[in-house]
Amino acid sequence: MTTIDQENKKPPRSELAVAASLDSEIMATKEDVQDPRIPKIASSIRVIPDFPKPGIMFQDITTLLLDTEAFKDTIDIFVERYKGKGISVVAGVEARGFIFGPPIALAIGAKFVPMRKPKKLPGKVISEEYSLEYGTDKIEMHVGAVEPGERAIIIDDLIATGGTLAAAIRLLERVGVTIAECACVIELPVLKGREKLGETPLFILVTSDAA
Protein backbone atom coordinates (compact mmCIF):
# COMPACT_ATOMS: atom_id res chain seq x y z
CA MET A 1 0.00 0.00 0.00
CA THR A 2 1.32 3.43 -0.74
CA THR A 3 1.11 6.49 1.39
CA ILE A 4 -1.68 8.93 0.70
CA ASP A 5 -0.21 12.41 0.23
CA GLN A 6 -2.64 15.25 0.26
CA GLU A 7 -2.42 17.73 -2.61
CA ASN A 8 -1.47 21.28 -1.62
CA LYS A 9 -0.52 20.25 1.88
CA LYS A 10 2.83 19.72 3.51
CA PRO A 11 4.15 16.17 3.21
CA PRO A 12 2.65 14.40 6.17
CA ARG A 13 5.94 12.96 7.36
CA SER A 14 9.34 14.40 7.95
CA GLU A 15 12.54 12.48 8.29
CA LEU A 16 14.45 10.91 11.06
CA ALA A 17 14.62 12.34 14.52
CA VAL A 18 17.00 10.48 16.72
CA ALA A 19 16.87 11.23 20.41
CA ALA A 20 20.31 11.44 21.90
CA SER A 21 19.68 9.72 25.17
CA LEU A 22 21.22 11.12 28.31
CA ASP A 23 21.53 7.64 29.74
CA SER A 24 25.13 6.76 29.08
CA GLU A 25 24.40 3.08 29.21
CA ILE A 26 22.23 3.38 26.14
CA MET A 27 24.01 4.07 22.88
CA ALA A 28 23.95 7.77 22.12
CA THR A 29 23.64 8.77 18.50
CA LYS A 30 24.55 12.04 16.89
CA GLU A 31 21.50 14.04 15.93
CA ASP A 32 22.52 14.46 12.32
CA VAL A 33 23.23 10.79 11.63
CA GLN A 34 20.35 9.12 9.88
CA ASP A 35 20.00 5.36 9.94
CA PRO A 36 19.58 4.41 6.25
CA ARG A 37 16.61 2.21 7.12
CA ILE A 38 14.53 5.12 8.40
CA PRO A 39 13.28 6.67 5.11
CA LYS A 40 11.71 3.39 4.03
CA ILE A 41 10.08 2.99 7.43
CA ALA A 42 8.77 6.55 7.29
CA SER A 43 7.37 6.15 3.79
CA SER A 44 5.61 2.92 4.70
CA ILE A 45 3.37 4.74 7.20
CA ARG A 46 0.03 5.81 5.80
CA VAL A 47 -1.67 9.03 6.88
CA ILE A 48 -5.47 8.95 7.00
CA PRO A 49 -7.12 12.37 7.22
CA ASP A 50 -10.06 13.01 9.51
CA PHE A 51 -9.79 9.84 11.55
CA PRO A 52 -11.12 9.21 14.14
CA LYS A 53 -12.65 12.66 13.76
CA PRO A 54 -12.35 15.71 11.46
CA GLY A 55 -9.04 17.54 11.67
CA ILE A 56 -6.98 14.59 12.88
CA MET A 57 -4.34 13.20 10.48
CA PHE A 58 -4.13 9.61 11.69
CA GLN A 59 -0.75 7.88 11.45
CA ASP A 60 -1.56 4.36 10.27
CA ILE A 61 1.22 1.87 10.95
CA THR A 62 -0.69 -1.10 9.52
CA THR A 63 0.90 -0.37 6.14
CA LEU A 64 4.31 -0.65 7.78
CA LEU A 65 3.32 -4.13 8.96
CA LEU A 66 2.50 -5.09 5.37
CA ASP A 67 6.03 -4.19 4.28
CA THR A 68 8.08 -7.09 5.58
CA GLU A 69 11.40 -5.30 5.21
CA ALA A 70 10.18 -2.11 6.90
CA PHE A 71 8.65 -4.03 9.80
CA LYS A 72 11.80 -6.09 10.28
CA ASP A 73 13.96 -2.95 10.13
CA THR A 74 11.76 -1.19 12.70
CA ILE A 75 12.16 -4.04 15.16
CA ASP A 76 15.89 -4.40 14.40
CA ILE A 77 16.58 -0.74 15.17
CA PHE A 78 14.94 -1.03 18.59
CA VAL A 79 16.61 -4.38 19.31
CA GLU A 80 20.06 -3.02 18.41
CA ARG A 81 19.47 -0.14 20.79
CA TYR A 82 18.29 -2.17 23.79
CA LYS A 83 20.00 -5.55 23.57
CA GLY A 84 22.62 -6.20 26.22
CA LYS A 85 21.61 -3.13 28.25
CA GLY A 86 20.10 -4.92 31.25
CA ILE A 87 16.52 -4.37 30.14
CA SER A 88 14.44 -7.16 31.70
CA VAL A 89 10.97 -5.76 30.94
CA VAL A 90 9.36 -4.57 27.74
CA ALA A 91 5.99 -3.00 28.56
CA GLY A 92 3.63 -2.47 25.65
CA VAL A 93 0.52 -0.33 25.63
CA GLU A 94 -2.63 -1.89 24.20
CA ALA A 95 -3.25 -2.51 21.35
CA ARG A 96 -0.63 -1.30 18.87
CA GLY A 97 2.10 -1.55 21.48
CA PHE A 98 1.32 -5.28 21.44
CA ILE A 99 2.49 -5.46 17.83
CA PHE A 100 5.93 -3.92 18.37
CA GLY A 101 6.69 -4.88 21.97
CA PRO A 102 6.75 -8.69 21.84
CA PRO A 103 9.19 -9.03 18.93
CA ILE A 104 11.56 -6.66 20.74
CA ALA A 105 11.14 -8.52 24.05
CA LEU A 106 11.80 -11.87 22.38
CA ALA A 107 14.95 -10.62 20.67
CA ILE A 108 16.46 -9.05 23.80
CA GLY A 109 15.40 -11.85 26.17
CA ALA A 110 13.08 -9.68 28.27
CA LYS A 111 9.60 -10.31 29.63
CA PHE A 112 6.71 -8.71 27.80
CA VAL A 113 4.17 -6.99 30.03
CA PRO A 114 0.90 -5.82 28.47
CA MET A 115 -0.59 -2.57 29.75
CA ARG A 116 -4.30 -2.65 29.09
CA LYS A 117 -7.55 -0.76 29.19
CA PRO A 118 -9.70 -1.49 32.27
CA LYS A 119 -11.19 -4.94 32.83
CA LYS A 120 -9.23 -6.76 30.16
CA LEU A 121 -6.57 -8.30 32.40
CA PRO A 122 -7.82 -11.17 34.59
CA GLY A 123 -6.78 -11.46 38.22
CA LYS A 124 -5.21 -8.76 40.36
CA VAL A 125 -4.24 -5.51 38.69
CA ILE A 126 -3.03 -2.05 39.57
CA SER A 127 -4.28 0.91 37.60
CA GLU A 128 -3.31 4.46 36.78
CA GLU A 129 -5.62 7.18 35.59
CA TYR A 130 -4.75 9.71 32.92
CA SER A 131 -6.47 12.67 31.28
CA LEU A 132 -8.16 12.67 27.93
CA GLU A 133 -9.35 15.67 25.99
CA TYR A 134 -12.69 15.14 27.72
CA GLY A 135 -12.63 13.04 30.86
CA THR A 136 -10.17 10.39 31.97
CA ASP A 137 -9.17 6.83 31.17
CA LYS A 138 -7.14 4.17 32.96
CA ILE A 139 -4.45 1.71 32.12
CA GLU A 140 -3.87 -1.47 34.08
CA MET A 141 -1.01 -3.86 34.73
CA HIS A 142 -0.92 -7.21 36.49
CA VAL A 143 0.23 -7.29 40.09
CA GLY A 144 3.43 -9.32 40.20
CA ALA A 145 4.27 -9.01 36.51
CA VAL A 146 7.31 -6.91 37.33
CA GLU A 147 9.59 -6.76 40.36
CA PRO A 148 11.25 -3.84 42.12
CA GLY A 149 14.65 -3.09 40.65
CA GLU A 150 13.88 -4.23 37.13
CA ARG A 151 14.77 -2.01 34.18
CA ALA A 152 12.06 -1.47 31.61
CA ILE A 153 11.35 0.11 28.27
CA ILE A 154 7.81 1.13 27.33
CA ILE A 155 6.69 0.68 23.72
CA ASP A 156 3.85 2.19 21.77
CA ASP A 157 3.38 2.87 18.07
CA LEU A 158 3.05 6.61 18.55
CA ILE A 159 3.39 9.38 21.14
CA ALA A 160 0.88 12.21 20.80
CA THR A 161 0.01 14.11 24.00
CA GLY A 162 2.04 11.66 26.08
CA GLY A 163 -0.82 10.98 28.50
CA THR A 164 -0.82 7.21 28.07
CA LEU A 165 2.95 6.88 28.25
CA ALA A 166 3.13 9.09 31.32
CA ALA A 167 0.53 6.88 33.01
CA ALA A 168 2.52 3.79 32.05
CA ILE A 169 5.67 5.32 33.55
CA ARG A 170 3.84 6.09 36.80
CA LEU A 171 2.43 2.55 37.00
CA LEU A 172 5.83 0.94 36.64
CA GLU A 173 7.55 3.39 38.97
CA ARG A 174 4.94 2.70 41.65
CA VAL A 175 6.14 -0.89 41.80
CA GLY A 176 9.82 0.02 41.91
CA VAL A 177 10.78 -0.39 38.26
CA THR A 178 13.19 2.01 36.52
CA ILE A 179 12.16 3.06 33.04
CA ALA A 180 15.28 3.29 30.91
CA GLU A 181 13.45 4.78 27.94
CA CYS A 182 10.14 5.10 26.14
CA ALA A 183 10.29 3.99 22.52
CA CYS A 184 7.79 4.78 19.78
CA VAL A 185 7.83 4.50 16.04
CA ILE A 186 6.27 7.95 15.55
CA GLU A 187 6.23 11.24 17.45
CA LEU A 188 3.89 14.15 16.86
CA PRO A 189 6.14 16.85 18.35
CA VAL A 190 3.52 19.59 17.98
CA LEU A 191 1.59 17.91 20.81
CA LYS A 192 4.63 18.12 23.14
CA GLY A 193 4.18 14.63 24.56
CA ARG A 194 7.86 14.50 25.46
CA GLU A 195 7.25 17.11 28.17
CA LYS A 196 4.89 14.78 30.05
CA LEU A 197 7.56 12.10 30.37
CA GLY A 198 9.59 13.96 32.97
CA GLU A 199 13.06 12.52 33.35
CA THR A 200 12.34 9.51 31.15
CA PRO A 201 14.06 9.74 27.75
CA LEU A 202 12.14 9.13 24.55
CA PHE A 203 13.46 7.38 21.44
CA ILE A 204 11.58 7.61 18.19
CA LEU A 205 12.18 6.72 14.57
CA VAL A 206 9.93 9.11 12.66
CA THR A 207 8.49 12.52 13.44
CA SER A 208 5.36 13.82 11.81
CA ASP A 209 4.11 17.38 11.60
CA ALA A 210 0.65 16.06 10.80
CA ALA A 211 -1.04 16.46 14.17
Next chain:
Amino acid sequence: MSGNKEEEDPRINGIKTRIRVVPDFPKKGIMFQDITTVLLDPKAFKDTIDLFVERYRNKNISVVAGIEARGFLFGPPIALAIGAKFVPLRKPKKLPGETIFEEYELEYGNDRLEMHVGAVEAGDRALVVDDLIATGGTLCAAIKLLERVGAEVVECACVIELPELQGRQRLKGKPLCMLVEYR
Protein backbone atom coordinates in the same frame (compact mmCIF):
# COMPACT_ATOMS: atom_id res chain seq x y z
CA MET B 1 1.81 -30.57 17.88
CA SER B 2 -1.98 -30.74 17.50
CA GLY B 3 -2.54 -32.78 20.63
CA ASN B 4 -1.17 -36.20 19.79
CA LYS B 5 0.55 -37.00 23.05
CA GLU B 6 3.06 -39.42 21.55
CA GLU B 7 4.47 -36.69 19.37
CA GLU B 8 4.44 -33.97 21.99
CA ASP B 9 7.40 -31.65 21.68
CA PRO B 10 9.30 -31.37 24.99
CA ARG B 11 8.89 -27.58 24.96
CA ILE B 12 5.10 -27.83 25.24
CA ASN B 13 5.03 -28.83 28.88
CA GLY B 14 7.04 -25.76 29.80
CA ILE B 15 4.53 -23.57 27.99
CA LYS B 16 1.55 -25.33 29.53
CA THR B 17 2.84 -24.84 33.07
CA ARG B 18 3.19 -21.12 32.44
CA ILE B 19 -0.47 -20.61 31.54
CA ARG B 20 -2.39 -19.24 34.50
CA VAL B 21 -6.03 -20.21 34.97
CA VAL B 22 -8.10 -17.48 36.60
CA PRO B 23 -11.49 -18.69 37.88
CA ASP B 24 -14.69 -16.71 37.40
CA PHE B 25 -13.30 -14.25 34.85
CA PRO B 26 -14.83 -12.37 33.13
CA LYS B 27 -17.84 -13.90 34.88
CA LYS B 28 -18.73 -16.75 37.23
CA GLY B 29 -18.15 -20.22 35.92
CA ILE B 30 -15.54 -19.30 33.34
CA MET B 31 -12.01 -20.61 33.92
CA PHE B 32 -10.05 -17.95 32.07
CA GLN B 33 -6.86 -19.06 30.35
CA ASP B 34 -4.36 -16.28 31.02
CA ILE B 35 -1.40 -16.32 28.64
CA THR B 36 0.22 -13.19 30.06
CA THR B 37 2.23 -15.43 32.39
CA VAL B 38 3.72 -17.16 29.34
CA LEU B 39 4.91 -13.74 28.12
CA LEU B 40 6.66 -13.19 31.45
CA ASP B 41 8.87 -16.21 30.85
CA PRO B 42 11.20 -15.38 27.96
CA LYS B 43 11.99 -19.04 27.32
CA ALA B 44 8.36 -20.16 27.29
CA PHE B 45 7.38 -17.25 25.03
CA LYS B 46 10.27 -17.94 22.66
CA ASP B 47 9.42 -21.67 22.58
CA THR B 48 5.79 -20.85 21.74
CA ILE B 49 6.83 -18.72 18.78
CA ASP B 50 9.53 -21.17 17.67
CA LEU B 51 7.06 -24.07 17.55
CA PHE B 52 4.80 -22.16 15.17
CA VAL B 53 7.69 -20.77 13.11
CA GLU B 54 9.18 -24.23 12.63
CA ARG B 55 5.82 -25.45 11.41
CA TYR B 56 5.17 -22.64 8.94
CA ARG B 57 8.50 -21.35 7.73
CA ASN B 58 8.71 -23.33 4.51
CA LYS B 59 5.04 -23.28 3.62
CA ASN B 60 5.02 -20.08 1.49
CA ILE B 61 2.78 -18.25 3.92
CA SER B 62 2.47 -14.63 2.78
CA VAL B 63 0.01 -13.35 5.44
CA VAL B 64 -0.30 -13.80 9.17
CA ALA B 65 -3.63 -12.41 10.33
CA GLY B 66 -3.87 -11.79 14.07
CA ILE B 67 -7.10 -11.28 15.98
CA GLU B 68 -7.22 -8.29 18.33
CA ALA B 69 -5.85 -8.06 20.89
CA ARG B 70 -4.08 -11.22 22.10
CA GLY B 71 -3.51 -12.41 18.53
CA PHE B 72 -1.31 -9.30 18.23
CA LEU B 73 1.06 -10.79 20.82
CA PHE B 74 1.78 -13.96 18.86
CA GLY B 75 1.10 -13.08 15.22
CA PRO B 76 3.78 -10.43 14.58
CA PRO B 77 6.73 -12.47 15.90
CA ILE B 78 5.62 -15.37 13.72
CA ALA B 79 5.15 -13.09 10.70
CA LEU B 80 8.58 -11.52 11.14
CA ALA B 81 10.30 -14.88 11.44
CA ILE B 82 8.67 -16.39 8.36
CA GLY B 83 8.81 -13.24 6.21
CA ALA B 84 5.04 -12.73 5.96
CA LYS B 85 2.93 -9.58 6.18
CA PHE B 86 1.12 -9.05 9.47
CA VAL B 87 -2.55 -8.08 9.13
CA PRO B 88 -4.48 -7.04 12.24
CA LEU B 89 -8.13 -8.09 12.42
CA ARG B 90 -9.88 -5.66 14.71
CA LYS B 91 -13.07 -4.75 16.53
CA PRO B 92 -15.21 -2.15 14.78
CA LYS B 93 -13.97 1.41 14.26
CA LYS B 94 -10.37 0.81 15.25
CA LEU B 95 -8.89 0.53 11.75
CA PRO B 96 -8.68 3.84 9.89
CA GLY B 97 -9.55 4.06 6.21
CA GLU B 98 -11.52 1.56 4.15
CA THR B 99 -12.41 -1.72 5.81
CA ILE B 100 -14.56 -4.79 5.24
CA PHE B 101 -16.28 -6.61 8.09
CA GLU B 102 -17.71 -9.97 9.01
CA GLU B 103 -20.28 -10.46 11.75
CA TYR B 104 -20.16 -13.27 14.26
CA GLU B 105 -22.29 -14.45 17.15
CA LEU B 106 -21.63 -13.92 20.82
CA GLU B 107 -23.44 -15.60 23.66
CA TYR B 108 -25.78 -12.60 23.63
CA GLY B 109 -25.89 -10.60 20.42
CA ASN B 110 -23.33 -10.14 17.66
CA ASP B 111 -19.96 -8.53 17.14
CA ARG B 112 -17.91 -7.66 14.08
CA LEU B 113 -14.37 -8.26 12.94
CA GLU B 114 -12.82 -5.79 10.47
CA MET B 115 -9.91 -5.94 8.03
CA HIS B 116 -8.36 -3.26 5.85
CA VAL B 117 -9.27 -3.22 2.19
CA GLY B 118 -6.12 -3.97 0.21
CA ALA B 119 -4.14 -5.50 3.06
CA VAL B 120 -4.59 -9.01 1.69
CA GLU B 121 -4.56 -9.90 -2.00
CA ALA B 122 -6.13 -12.71 -3.97
CA GLY B 123 -3.76 -15.64 -3.92
CA ASP B 124 -2.18 -14.77 -0.57
CA ARG B 125 -1.61 -17.85 1.61
CA ALA B 126 -2.72 -16.97 5.14
CA LEU B 127 -2.53 -18.13 8.72
CA VAL B 128 -4.98 -16.92 11.33
CA VAL B 129 -3.49 -16.55 14.81
CA ASP B 130 -5.15 -16.06 18.18
CA ASP B 131 -4.17 -16.98 21.73
CA LEU B 132 -7.10 -19.35 22.18
CA ILE B 133 -9.94 -21.08 20.33
CA ALA B 134 -13.17 -21.47 22.28
CA THR B 135 -16.38 -21.65 20.22
CA GLY B 136 -14.49 -20.78 17.03
CA GLY B 137 -16.81 -17.86 16.19
CA THR B 138 -14.10 -15.26 15.87
CA LEU B 139 -11.76 -17.53 13.91
CA CYS B 140 -14.60 -18.44 11.56
CA ALA B 141 -15.26 -14.74 10.92
CA ALA B 142 -11.55 -14.25 10.23
CA ILE B 143 -11.50 -17.11 7.73
CA LYS B 144 -14.51 -15.66 5.94
CA LEU B 145 -12.91 -12.22 5.70
CA LEU B 146 -9.72 -13.62 4.20
CA GLU B 147 -11.57 -15.89 1.76
CA ARG B 148 -13.78 -13.03 0.58
CA VAL B 149 -10.72 -11.24 -0.74
CA GLY B 150 -9.41 -14.38 -2.42
CA ALA B 151 -6.80 -15.49 0.07
CA GLU B 152 -6.29 -19.14 0.89
CA VAL B 153 -6.42 -19.86 4.61
CA VAL B 154 -3.83 -22.55 5.16
CA GLU B 155 -4.35 -23.07 8.91
CA CYS B 156 -5.51 -21.52 12.15
CA ALA B 157 -2.92 -21.42 14.92
CA CYS B 158 -3.75 -21.01 18.59
CA VAL B 159 -1.76 -21.53 21.75
CA ILE B 160 -4.74 -23.04 23.61
CA GLU B 161 -7.82 -25.01 22.59
CA LEU B 162 -10.92 -25.61 24.72
CA PRO B 163 -11.94 -28.79 22.88
CA GLU B 164 -15.26 -29.23 24.69
CA LEU B 165 -16.55 -26.11 22.94
CA GLN B 166 -15.93 -27.79 19.57
CA GLY B 167 -14.53 -24.71 17.89
CA ARG B 168 -12.52 -26.93 15.58
CA GLN B 169 -15.76 -27.87 13.81
CA ARG B 170 -16.52 -24.26 12.97
CA LEU B 171 -13.45 -23.48 10.92
CA LYS B 172 -14.99 -24.11 7.48
CA GLY B 173 -12.94 -27.26 7.12
CA LYS B 174 -9.65 -25.47 7.80
CA PRO B 175 -7.13 -27.28 10.00
CA LEU B 176 -6.25 -26.07 13.48
CA CYS B 177 -2.86 -26.24 15.09
CA MET B 178 -2.72 -25.75 18.84
CA LEU B 179 -0.12 -26.35 21.52
CA VAL B 180 -2.11 -26.89 24.72
CA GLU B 181 -5.57 -28.32 25.40
CA TYR B 182 -7.60 -27.29 28.41
CA ARG B 183 -10.44 -29.55 29.50
